[in-house]
Amino acid sequence: MTEQHGVNVSGGLSLKAQLYGLLVTLLALAFASALYTSIEGVRAYQAKQLASHAQDAAHNLGLAISPHLDEPGLVLAETMASAIFDSGYYKQIQFTDAEGAVRFSRVHENSELNVPGWFQSWFPLYAPQMQSEVANGWIPGGTLTVQSHVGQAYEALWQSAKGLALNTLWLLVAAMLIGYLILRAVLSPLSALKGQALAVMRKEFHQVRRRPFTLELRALVNAFNQMVSNTERSFSEQANYAKQLSEQLYVDGLTGLPNRQALLMQFEPQREDALLHNDSLQLGLIRLPSLADVNQTDGYTGGDQYLLRCIDIVQQHLTALSDVRLYRLSGSELAILCRLDSDDLLQLNKKLTSEFAAQSTDIYPQGFAQVYFTQVKDKEPFADTISRLDTLHLTQTDVTAETRQDGTTEGHSRQYWRGVLKQYTAVTQTGLPIETESQFEHLSTSLAKHFELMLQPILGKDGDIIYSESLVRFNWQQAGLSTAATFSMAERLNLGPALERAVLCFVLSQLRHHPEHRIGINLSNVFVNDRMHQQWLLTLLKTLKGQLPPLVFEIKESALINQESRIRDLIQNLKEVGALVTIEHFGAHLSSFQSIGNLDIDYVKIDGSFIRSLNQHNNIFFVQSLTQICHAVGVKVLACHVESATTARQCMQLHIDGIQGRGFADTTSINECFKNFIYSDTPTGLELRNKFLS
Known part of the structure; x- marks a missing residue:
């Protein structure tokens, strides 16, 4: 199921399937009914023919044998009856004299027919016994009874039914083809409109070029195109205005x-x-x-x-x-x-x-x-x-x-760092995908004593916790290490990607114990810009499918510079595994306002420098512009570094969707968070919000 901010865009039966199903059902019923009626008409005709054939035979044979009723044993009459009976068209020929004695009788034993049994049961044929009075001059001589055999009638009916079925099938196929072409012409614009609507949800603005011949659909397509065009123009104008404003306020004109x-x-x-x-x-x-x-x-x-x-x-x-x-x-x-x-x-x-x-x-x-x-x-x-x-x-x-x-690395030699990082990246240096849970368990166990996972919540306007951002701290021999120094030394030792993989493995291993709360994970530019690392992450997420909480991946705004196509592919892949995406430090580089209109992201987190400076009128106006730009394309806006109730109220007045800051919720160990239900449920979030604002 695909969701976009709670909007379910799948999970039902499409209009196309419903209409095609209805068309096939109606046509099949109509042609089946017509076929049945036609076969039933042929059956009634054959039944009538059986009665007529038997009656004619009784009259003709009776006239033929009437001159020979005086013969002893009726040898000649019986011979004529046998000749007619042997033709195979009759089931029974019997002559009874005036006293009721049967003088001769011929009966056809039951034989196999080249007609399916189910067909005989659906369309039964019954041959009536027809009689004719036979007289010897003016003296009644007896009664001649004739019954036709249904075998020939069944075979004729079966052949007629097969011909009718074949003709009906061709007509059904032709009718379905014509109906399909008509429905396709009608549904094609609707399919294009659906694609256009889904593209708008992905922050993509496309026009439907083909105009349908149906007037109502043409009006609908024109209205959608106009609406999308207006949305795109409004977004572009706001983005350009925000860019101009940012350049006036925060960019040196010469350099x-x-x-x-x-x-x-x-x-x-x-x-x-x-x-x-x-x-x-x-x-x-x-x-x-x-x-x-x-x-x-x-x-x-x-x-x-x-x-x-x-x-x-x-x-x-x-x-x-x-x-x-x-x-x-x-x-x-x-x-x-x-x-x-x-x-x-x-x-x-x-x-x-x-x-x-x-x-x-x-x-x-x-x-x-x-x-x-x-x-x-x-x-x-x-x-x-x-x-x-x-x-x-x-x-x-x-x-x-x-x-x-x-310096923060005082006393830490290159050999010291090599030993630390070797322990951190012992299992992730190869870069091979983690495809089994046993591999993951071994890795997470080895990292648990060196890393510590912290959480900080992002509160919504109504007190709900949108998600909690995760932070990893490095420890070595019970002492904290600088994050920047650790990654810097890892880069020098060509262990940067391996350290990133180790951090992600540790975070995901900790989150498996708390699968009910949405957690945000930061992705470094190393992962964002390298397809091999992206594939490693996606493989790991698929391996742990069903064991992790809902995830939000945070991507730095700086990663968007000259990498928009690659970022778009990454976001699409993350969406396919059910994750949401946040662009953090939004506005810091003053050049990515147009980018969010082309990316299927869920949140942007405005750079903390703007939030801390909301006491300045220009910054208020700038943040308001950023918020309007994002809301115009359905992206929620988050504010970080909210350190005072005044700033929080300003954010709410600017319609910012979520706030984060040490003023009301500091970073806390994940075990403490969920042990005391901190940062994990709406009542707690509402209490934090009200306490902070009061």
Whole structure:
């Protein structure tokens, strides 16, 4: 059964099947009735012929034997009767004299007929006994009784029935073919309309090109096409407007980079996420000290080229890194917000410093560019972090000292990480599909002591729990490990996909014990962009079919960039196994508004930076636009990082469908959640909601 937000689109009998079934039934009944009537008419004719044939034979034979009644033994009369009887058309010929004595009799014994028994029982034939008075002159001589044999009549009736059945069958086939063509012409537009409606449910907008000849259906097709066209146009206009608004508010016009306002919005959500995952968050500052000199010597065009050249160099080094983003703070300053381990950060700083030094020539009297990084402290505001970066610039402090001091992988050698990751990925390194439950049990048992599954609910407007998002924390020797550092080192050791598979196996193994509650699972871009990994996941889901709770897979908005076709195939495959799909961090990249109109997704989760900044009028208007865009195509909207009752009320006023945040429900171990019925039923969710809002 296929469902789309509770709309059942299958499970009944189609109109096509009903009409074709009705057509076949009516035609079959009509032609069967006609065939039966025709055969019955032939049977009645044959029965009449049997009586007439016997009566004629009785008269004629009686006249023939009447002159010979005086002969002793009626030898000649009996001979004539035998001659007629031997023709096989008669069952009985008998002559009884005036005193009632039988003078001669011929009776045909029962014989097999070349006619099926069922046919004889359905269409019985009875041959009556016909009599004729025979006189010898004026003296009554006796009575001659003649009965025809039904064998010839049955054979004639059977042959007629076969001919009638064949003709009726041809007529039935011809009538069905004509009826099929007529119904096909009528139902084809309805089938096209059904496909159009299902496509709209999948966020696809298609026009029905073929116009039916039936006036009512033509009007219906035109109305549907107009409705779909209006929906598509409305969605496109809203998406374009939201894109323009986002570019005005959060994008630098010259470079196309997110501006200072975007960085301010992203700073706190990134800091909270880093804390949640035991990661470290770093902020980098890139200064172009020679920009003023270049503007004076080469004009503002030369200064713009200088800035764009620096951005191009930085982007080349950031492409291979995840969770790293470049911003433009002001005319001569760029910022990098990232979540890297100390080794990756040092390597990035070293490469950028070396590249900037190589670019320094006489054209840039103050040097090409300078880069500084600092680690963001817990609950530290943006102003304090940027102030510390300015101090690093003024004192020319090297990044190495600070990152070594604050690095999260302090004391963890490459050999240490190799041992940790070897344990984590011992069974999933091969990438072979898990096709049996015994394989899965062995894997989940080995991972349970190293991973911990946490849940955080997403509450609906009415207090219902839409689903709970899952989070995996890494443990080693009773100590927590940084999520970013773990994945970063796994990538360096070529174990990134294996670690992803291990995490998914662990999550699914834990969820098998709680099959009644909908759970969300994050998919990394590694899985989203690789078909081999996708197939591995789909095989695992099919292996565990019937043992898992309803699932929601969360895909990052960044995965949509230049991968829309591949994402569409993945979403379709996930839908086939009964899962729902969420696009998270929606709006962060400011370029995917049109994409959701082409993807069969169920939810979008607005990036937390917009939710945290709902106190600003521009952000309220922007979030409202995003919500309207999604609702226009039937996608539900979720808000994360809801930390206050004021923000929750604003979300409800903006018609956001679900809220998530540490303000009313923090992440909790899955065992604690279901042990105490936390985050698992509507009454609890309603209590959380009311308590939070009060």
